[in-house]
Amino acid sequence: MNSYDVAIIGSGPGGYVAAIRCAQLGMKTAIIEKYSTLGGTCLNVGCIPSKALLDSSHHYEDAVKHFEEHGIEIPGDIKVNLKQMISRKQAVVDQTTGGIDFLMKKNKIDVYQGLGSFKDATHITIKGEKTEEIEAKHTIIATGSKPSNLPFIDLDKERIVTSTEALKLEEIPKHLIVIGGGAIGLELGQVYRRLGSEVTVIEYMDRLIPTMDAGLSRELNKVFKKAKFSINVSHQVKSVERKGDEVIVKADNKKGEEVEFKGDYCLVSVGRRPYTDGLNAEAAGVKLTDRGQVEVNEHLQTNVKNIYAIGDVVKGAMLAHKAEEEGVFVAETLAGQKPHINYNLIPGVVYTWPEVAAVGKTEEELKEAGVAYKSGQFPMRALGRSRASMDLDGFVKVLADKQTDEILGVHMIGARAADMIAEAVVGMEFRASAEDISRISHAHPTYTEALKEAALAATDDRALHI
Structure with missing residues (x-):
């Protein structure tokens, strides 16, 4: 029987990142995945394929609606080849999941293909082409989530x-x-x-x-x-x-x-529900909540001291990047380090166009908590960059503490908001004030100028371009 310092059940963003960080920290590491490819929901049937289709469909819409205005003429009818679009999406998925295979080999992580279930707190049975058993000093549950359903809906998976x-x-x-x-x-x-x-x-x-x-x-x-x-x-x-x-x-x-x-x-x-089917958590003595989540403390440790859980299977937002942070957190905790996660500063993104992104508190949350705040907002259509790209919808809003000017939340909708939100996360991680952001030079013309202007608007209503 193979023995490991750490075994991870599930190879989504939380699981595979946890495995890499454990290996980097010198732990003998194994990862168990029941599907034929690594990467979990995000890489296989979630974040990555959906963004591939969003990009392809965006190109098509631009060709049909906007190319002519840009002076680009395409002779004949523009047609959708859905089969090719889906094929390209799958190629992106295959390349990405293949990259995870490479990272496992590079970091000398043993990969087991099959359903991992607890025999007890230190032994895991893996049912794949053959049934195997491994021993693990520590285990990280990273089994993710599945789409939720309403009880009266029969999902035929066709229509x-x-x-x-x-x-x-x-x-x-x-x-x-x-x-x-x-x-x-x-x-x-x-x-x-x-x-x-x-x-x-x-x-x-x-x-x-x-x-x-x-x-x-x-x-x-x-x-x-x-x-x-x-x-x-x-x-x-x-x-x-x-x-x-x-x-x-x-x-x-x-x-x-x-x-x-x-x-x-x-x-x-x-929505989505935590996925623990087949885990046999009770055999290890691991408690689940009444919502089906694995119960953990502030260290992401279950009630069984050598077993941890991360990602969609525990409380909190079901986000790939939240799972990654938790994977690193547990790996570093096991190595005796003192990592931290500020859950308030994990951004949320909707990848429609315009994109929607946010970090920190909403206005509704601040009002409910009785926090005195000020708000500054700037429309994307007032930016030269937005006019150049014809992406005029949206705005950036900065919420700051009325007394201290510390930024409490940033909310944006517009072109490339998914990328722009990172500046707000960095600022808030270092407890920046709205004035701090307003005094930073932002390249012109860029979409991120909207964040500077919104920060100026929150600082004594000083926006320059409206």
Whole structure:
């Protein structure tokens, strides 16, 4: 039987990063993955493939709607080759997961293919082509999450699908009904809207992206309506039924009236649930919460002292980069170091176009907590860079403490917001004030000038270009 200092169950961003950091710190490390490729949901059926399709569909939309204005003329009709688009997406996935294979070899990490389950607190059974058993001084549970469903929906994975199937459809839907107005539903909805689908979004809460700042929600709603999405908030779905090639969704609106929607595909994107199926956690004595999460303390340690858990399977936002930070945190903790994670400064991003990104507290949270704050906002359309690229939608908002001027939250929607948010994270990590950001020279013309201007607006309303 092979023995290890650390065994990691699950090879998503949390798991494989934890494995690399453990190996760097001199620990003999094994990683266990039940699927044939490494990388977990994010690399295989989540972050990476969805961004590939978002980019491809964005290119198509630009060719159809904007190239002529740029002076680019394409003779003949512009057509979508969905098969090639999906093929390119898969090539990106294959290259990325292959990169993880390389990193495992480079760091001398043993990879086991099969379902890892606890025999006891220090032994793991791996059921793959053959059944193996390994011994581990420490184990990190990194088994991730799966798409959630509503109890009355029968996911046939043909017409009534999750995000996994939506990434590999064989035809462009005529009418795609999206249940859920969060990041996953909106991103995939935008992919197919660009390709010509009619798209209807049904959201239970009273706005899109309900966990983010309300101002971002209002702006994104405006952008999506302009793109002719049908947006239906405050709707509670009651039934989803397939009849041949038609899907019928019934919901109650906020007045309690029944509304019916008909389409040829329905994407169910109502969040994700922790995945511990087959883990046999009870054999190791590991406690799960009533929500199915692995229970951990502030050190990400379970109730069994040599077993830790990270990523989507524990409390907190289900984000790949949060899982990565937790993977490094546990590895360094095991090595006797004193790492830290500031969960307030883990950014959230929606990769629609315009992109939506945020870090820190929302206005709603600050009001609820009774914090005195000031706000500065700057529209993207006031930037020369935005006019040059024709990306005029959106804004940047900076929230700062009314007395100390320390930045408490930054919320942005606009071109490249997913990249721009990193500046806000750096500033807040070092407890920057709005004035600190406003005094930093930002290259001109760039989108990030909007952050400087919003910081100026929060500092005695001193924005220069509005």
